[in-house]
Amino acid sequence: MSSNCGFxxxxxxxRPGRAGLACVGFLVLLALLGPVIANDEPIACRHAGAWHxxxxxxxxxxxxxxxxxxxxxxxxxxxxFNAKRDLDPEAFAVWPPVRVGPEEVSPHVxxxxxxxxxxxxxxxxxxxxxxxxxxxxxxxxxGLASMFLAGAIGVLVGGAAGYFGSWVDALLSRLIEIVxxxxxxxxxxxxxVWLEPGIANVVLVIGLTRWTSIARYTRAEFIxxxxxxxxxxxxxxxxxxxxxxxRHLLPNxxxxxxxxxxxxxxxxxxxxxxxxxxxxxxxxxxxxxxxxLRVAWENTETSAYLLYPPCxxxxxxVLGFNLLGDALRQAAQPTGGPSR
Numbered sequence: 001m002s003s004n005c006g007f008x009x010x011x012x013x014x015r016p017g018r019a020g021l022a023c024v025g026f027l028v029l030l031a032l033l034g035p036v037i038a039n040d041e042p043i044a045c046r047h048a049g050a051w052h053x054x055x056x057x058x059x060x061x062x063x064x065x066x067x068x069x070x071x072x073x074x075x076x077x078x079x080x081f082n083a084k085r086d087l088d089p090e091a092f093a094v095w096p097p098v099r100v101g102p103e104e105v106s107p108h109v110x111x112x113x114x115x116x117x118x119x120x121x122x123x124x125x126x127x128x129x130x131x132x133x134x135x136x137x138x139x140x141x142x143g144l145a146s147m148f149l150a151g152a153i154g155v156l157v158g159g160a161a162g163y164f165g166s167w168v169d170a171l172l173s174r175l176i177e178i179v180x181x182x183x184x185x186x187x188x189x190x191x192x193v194w195l196e197p198g199i200a201n202v203v204l205v206i207g208l209t210r211w212t213s214i215a216r217y218t219r220a221e222f223i224x225x226x227x228x229x230x231x232x233x234x235x236x237x238x239x240x241x242x243x244x245x246x247r248h249l250l251p252n253x254x255x256x257x258x259x260x261x262x263x264x265x266x267x268x269x270x271x272x273x274x275x276x277x278x279x280x281x282x283x284x285x286x287x288x289x290x291x292x293l294r295v296a297w298e299n300t301e302t303s304a305y306l307l308y309p310p311c312x313x314x315x316x317x318v319l320g321f322n323l324l325g326d327a328l329r330q331a332a333q334p335t336g337g338p339s340r
Contacts, residue, residue: 023316031141045093102131142206143266147268154213154260159250163241188209191209192205197283199281202275218257221257292309296310
């Protein structure tokens with residue numbers, strides 16, 4: 001426990017660590033609070049004698065399984081209900097700073113930034129600022145969920161190879177080498193051709209192809225740690241192999257695994273952007289930085305302003321996770337101190 005506390009203390013003391021955590025924290029807050037930042041429904045309002053919180057409910061829906069936990073109240077969950085049109089103008093309502101939804105279409109097509117549309121509108125009249133905010137949730141969902149899947153596979157494969165050794169190590173190491181031989185992007189692209197485009201399949205494909213580096217780190221750490229005294233003591237006390245791996249080896253091998261996961265999230269966000277740009281990722285009208293970039297590229301000659309918001313958002317996300325990964329790598333080195 002003390003070594004883990006010291007590890008995170010070194011991360012927080014380093015400039016890359018603080019900068020990375022700031023970028024990642026900002027993007028996570030943007031993704032979680034997107035519905036109360038940009039929405040065509042109020043945060044809180046009084047309608048037909050009752051209080052409603054439709055935008056707050058959407059914040060819960062951003063979380064995994066949130067839609068099953070909490071449903072919108074009537075009439076806000078009805079597709080025919082339009083809050084801007086049907087709410088009593090005299091009734092109390094607290095609206096988000098941007099009173100436009102990410103899929104809301106207006107007649108203002110390809111309008112440059114103004115005080116009404118802070119970042120302009122796209123080729124069908126959707127507000128760029130609303131799509132940028134809600135696109136953060138899609139990109140982070142893909143990045144975090146895919147690397148969670150990749151981490152689970154990598155830890156299982158690498159842990160089993162490192163702990164059991166012998167023919168198990170030889171077999172699993174050959175499996176890792178086979179997967180590494182394939183170019184990741186073309187492998188992912190080939191798999192997406194056979195699957196329906198969407199967030200779930202993008203997460204699945206990235207997770208199933210980006211676990212090899214995590215497996216290698218885990219294998220190396222398990223080989224190093226399995227001969228330590230605390231592992232020998234646990235084995236002598238009668239603990240089983242899987243208990244030793246889960247309770248003793250994995251917690252002490254987390255540092256390099258976290259480094260690989262942090263860099264992996266940055267790579268997954270870039271990969272999702274490329275897939276969405278090519279039409280195999282998140283599908284319109286659902287917002288994604290990748291499909292926003294595609295629309296911007298198609299209208300570069302007439303509306304170059306569309307390029308900057310998604311490019312800056314992708315840059316900040318990748319920079320944040322790379323800085324965090326660099327700080328984690330420095331903190332994991334026993335002889336290397338953090339940069340100040």
